Amino acid sequence: MQDPLLIAGREYHSRLLVGTGKYKDFDETREAVLASGAQIVTVAVRRVNIGQNAGEPSLLEALPLKEFTYLPNTAGCYTADEAVRTLRLARELLDGHDLVKLEVLGDQTTLFPNMPETLKAAGTLVREGFKVMVYCSDDPIQAKMLEDIGVVAVMPLASLIGSGMGILNPWNLQLIIQHAKVPVIVDAGVGTASDAAIAMELGCDGVLINTAIAKAQQPVLMAGAMKKAVEAGREAFLAGRMPRKFYSASPSSPTAGLIGS
Amino acid sequence: MLHITLNGEAREIAPASTVADLLAELDLIGKRVAVERNGEIVPRGQHGATVLAEDDALEIVVAVGGG
Numbered sequence: 327m328q329d330p331l332l333i334a335g336r337e338y339h340s341r342l343l344v345g346t347g348k349y350k351d352f353d354e355t356r357e358a359v360l361a362s363g364a365q366i367v368t369v370a371v372r373r374v375n376i377g378q379n380a381g382e383p384s385l386l387e388a389l390p391l392k393e394f395t396y397l398p399n400t401a402g403c404y405t406a407d408e409a410v411r412t413l414r415l416a417r418e419l420l421d422g423h424d425l426v427k428l429e430v431l432g433d434q435t436t437l438f439p440n441m442p443e444t445l446k447a448a449g450t451l452v453r454e455g456f457k458v459m460v461y462c463s464d465d466p467i468q469a470k471m472l473e474d475i476g477v478v479a480v481m482p483l484a485s486l487i488g489s490g491m492g493i494l495n496p497w498n499l500q501l502i503i504q505h506a507k508v509p510v511i512v513d514a515g516v517g518t519a520s521d522a523a524i525a526m527e528l529g530c531d532g533v534l535i536n537t538a539i540a541k542a543q544q545p546v547l548m549a550g551a552m553k554k555a556v557e558a559g560r561e562a563f564l565a566g567r568m569p570r571k572f573y574s575a576s577p578s579s580p581t582a583g584l585i586g587s
Numbered sequence: 588m589l590h591i592t593l594n595g596e597a598r599e600i601a602p603a604s605t606v607a608d609l610l611a612e613l614d615l616i617g618k619r620v621a622v623e624r625n626g627e628i629v630p631r632g633q634h635g636a637t638v639l640a641e642d643d644a645l646e647i648v649v650a651v652g653g654g
Binding site for chain 2: 348368377384399415418419
């Protein structure tokens with residue numbers, strides 16, 4: 327079935343985006359990413375380790391730039407200025423690559439987004455020509471504000487980053503989905519495959535997952551499960567679920583032709 | 588010697604060193620890194636032409652695993 331995810335004018339056949347943090351090593355990272363079928367992978371930008379062994383393996387070797395679309399993030403940034411600087415560095419690092427994930431955090435305990443700083447950074451980045459995908463609260467008004475600024479995707483949390491608590495407020499997500507004209511990608515909170523399926527059944531355009539895969543007992547197996555869940559959820563959304571009924575007087579088997587009738 | 592701040596740490600470097608000289612000293616030539624000097628990006632093509640000055644603050648970054 328041809329049903330690509332369209333972000334900033336580019337088509338992706340996978341609706342699952344994955345993070346590359348928290349894995350045991352780069353081999354496991356690569357195996358999990360391959361099993362997930364993801365084409366877009368998030369990466370962080372960090373100070374180079376001065377005095378590092380030159381032969382030390384790097385993420386770029388495990389996940390070559392020609393095989394994947396890198397989505398550099400601003401994880402760990404608490405102000406608009408830090409986030410903007412980080413993404414300017416990312417663009418230089420990746421030869422002018424301009425698709426980025428903005429997140430400006432508000433609090434070290436919850437990692438909840440700081441929306442005023444997020445909106446400020448989004449404005450600057452859009453003006454500088456970045457294609458910005460934004461981690462945001464599940465607030466339809468703020469999502470709309472981001473869209474009006476010109477971001478290419480809104481990425482509301484389903485629950486807190488790394489919590490694995492699942493889809494806590496499907497109603498808010500639905501409000502965002504109903505009104506958004508850019509892709510809505512659930513970012514943060516997915517704990518297991520059913521959570522990813524629920525997000526997709528709600529009508530999300532995609533799901534971004536890191537911890538739920540990396541911290542599963544068997545990350546590669548979970549990566550495959552997430553791939554299937556996202557596909558199944560998407561197909562269920564497109565198929566349109568049956569109406570919910572408290573109980574049904576409509577059995578699935580014919581009522582005629584029963585023996586003894 | 589010039590006194591600079593590199594990734595938040597004080598460092599001394601020979602006078603008239605360029606960004607490219609610093610990268611060579613750090614064994615980072617050929618590595619995919621990005622350089623920021625005093626808050627501004629130094630594009631890769633200008634590493635050789637950008638001469639460092641006293642009290643410059645440099646950030647050199649790489650891509651790492653992250654969510």
